[in-house]
Amino acid sequence: MQPNSPKNTADYYKHLSLFWTDIMHLMSSKPQALTSTGPMRAFTANSKKVTTELIEINEDLIGFNQYLTEYYKQLADAWGVAQKKVNLKSPEVPQDAEQIEVFKKIWIDMFDNDFTELFDSKKFGENYGKLVSKELELTKHWNNITNVVLQSVNLPSKEEIDEVYKELHSLKKRIGKLELKLKKKETRKNA
Amino acid sequence: MHSESKVDPKIMEEILKFGKNVMDAPKLVSAPDEISLEVTPHDTVQKIDKTRLLHYRPLTEKQHRTPLLISYALINRYHILDIQPEKSWVRNLLLQGFDIYMLDWGSPTSMDKYLDFDDYVNGYLDSAVEHIKNESSTEKISLQGYCTGATIATAYTTLHPESVKNYIATAPVIDGWRDTTVISNLAKHMDVDKMVDTIGNMPPEFMYYCFSVLKPFEQGIEKYIKFFKNIDNKKFVDNFLRVEKWLGDTPPIPGELFKQWIKDIYQDNLLIQNKMYVGGDLIDLKKIDMPTFTQIAVGDHLVSPECSMPLHYAIGSEDKTLRMYPTGHVGMIASSLSQKKVLPELGKWLSERS
Numbered sequence: 264m265q266p267n268s269p270k271n272t273a274d275y276y277k278h279l280s281l282f283w284t285d286i287m288h289l290m291s292s293k294p295q296a297l298t299s300t301g302p303m304r305a306f307t308a309n310s311k312k313v314t315t316e317l318i319e320i321n322e323d324l325i326g327f328n329q330y331l332t333e334y335y336k337q338l339a340d341a342w343g344v345a346q347k348k349v350n351l352k353s354p355e356v357p358q359d360a361e362q363i364e365v366f367k368k369i370w371i372d373m374f375d376n377d378f379t380e381l382f383d384s385k386k387f388g389e390n391y392g393k394l395v396s397k398e399l400e401l402t403k404h405w406n407n408i409t410n411v412v413l414q415s416v417n418l419p420s421k422e423e424i425d426e427v428y429k430e431l432h433s434l435k436k437r438i439g440k441l442e443l444k445l446k447k448k449e450t451r452k453n454a
Numbered sequence: 455m456h457s458e459s460k461v462d463p464k465i466m467e468e469i470l471k472f473g474k475n476v477m478d479a480p481k482l483v484s485a486p487d488e489i490s491l492e493v494t495p496h497d498t499v500q501k502i503d504k505t506r507l508l509h510y511r512p513l514t515e516k517q518h519r520t521p522l523l524i525s526y527a528l529i530n531r532y533h534i535l536d537i538q539p540e541k542s543w544v545r546n547l548l549l550q551g552f553d554i555y556m557l558d559w560g561s562p563t564s565m566d567k568y569l570d571f572d573d574y575v576n577g578y579l580d581s582a583v584e585h586i587k588n589e590s591s592t593e594k595i596s597l598q599g600y601c602t603g604a605t606i607a608t609a610y611t612t613l614h615p616e617s618v619k620n621y622i623a624t625a626p627v628i629d630g631w632r633d634t635t636v637i638s639n640l641a642k643h644m645d646v647d648k649m650v651d652t653i654g655n656m657p658p659e660f661m662y663y664c665f666s667v668l669k670p671f672e673q674g675i676e677k678y679i680k681f682f683k684n685i686d687n688k689k690f691v692d693n694f695l696r697v698e699k700w701l702g703d704t705p706p707i708p709g710e711l712f713k714q715w716i717k718d719i720y721q722d723n724l725l726i727q728n729k730m731y732v733g734g735d736l737i738d739l740k741k742i743d744m745p746t747f748t749q750i751a752v753g754d755h756l757v758s759p760e761c762s763m764p765l766h767y768a769i770g771s772e773d774k775t776l777r778m779y780p781t782g783h784v785g786m787i788a789s790s791l792s793q794k795k796v797l798p799e800l801g802k803w804l805s806e807r808s
Contacts, residue, residue, distance in 0.1 A: 360464040399645070440576075
């Protein structure tokens, strides 16, 4: 496997690091068993996961930067257009306090209008959606890495805590509905 | 060769005064943290999970028979309806002789991420209505929903029409496809499944971002310049800080509720098409057959009039009123216009039916 493009380069290094992590893990798993109750054993066993996540973070970071650049480009373009409009409407440099006040009003109106038009546009909405989505991918990788650390000290992962929350919610919902039913019965009885 | 500088002395004077005002500000005004937003006296009469049902103490000797429950929005807190005595929605209605309750949704935490529309409509809101019916010995109450709270109240009214005598929808979020606001544009392009699966609840910071793109220059720059320019004006400063504190206090929205919200209202627009389900039951707007009063702000840049208005035409009620006011989303509920026009009209309509 030889790197000949950025995508291949990333894949190549991903493969390389996974290969050596796996080999090292297999070679060292027997002596490690001696420390099976300590945190390092669990951490080493899951270190492959950390490596994978770190490599994927880099890939997502490239995508995130791409959308972030587009985001600021859109803002800069809108700024440029709005400034041109202000210059056309108010070509003279304001000389006194009254003129400054008028200029400020024109400036704010123009900029608010143009930026609202941008924020309301499909191209902004789409890019913003993709930017947030990439940000969430980064968060997901970070969560996964944290889970490895949590598991190494025998603490529940995010998924396990979510399961507890879900169960708790379901129980509370059932109890709440039963209580409400009883209350309604009581109200009818009193009426 | 020499050039003569012609700077208007008035400009220098204003710059110096502005600088002085900025320096003096901490001596003259309270920090937002020191301001209490609790204005009109009330009692907490029911607590379920993080929600609280507030009952305001009466300000008149006699009161209308039917109590009014306000279902506030999911964004920010209920305080805006009672932000200060002269602009308080709650106080005004109390002075008109209404018995007022408010549902405070509280601040959900990570463990509330599975709370959904069903919990809010058939759980918290239904429990509050039941409590009020018991406490006031009435079979039906009047219900008012504001903004996203009106979407919840609308769903409730279709599912429990037997408990609602009068329904008031104030800037309700109903028809997501017709909404022309920036918020709806962002919502339409959001991967809400990924957001909720990854971070759980909708974080307040996300809402702050949405606020920041609404009139960014007027709200982000001009507003604060005005604040420092008017630092000596006690009334202005007090109102400014109260509203700012309210704006900066938005709780997270439970993940599942947020997911259904974005998908069913903004992305698939199911509510207005009578295709939305809550707790397994279909929300059919035709079932709203009681007297209904819809209030819309023409300059609303959070919930556009086109998004709210369809409710008036979709419901089954024959006794329905639509009122439009020349103000904005917050102006409709907390301004001198709301005190002089919006509330007297609502009070008159409601007193005839309470």
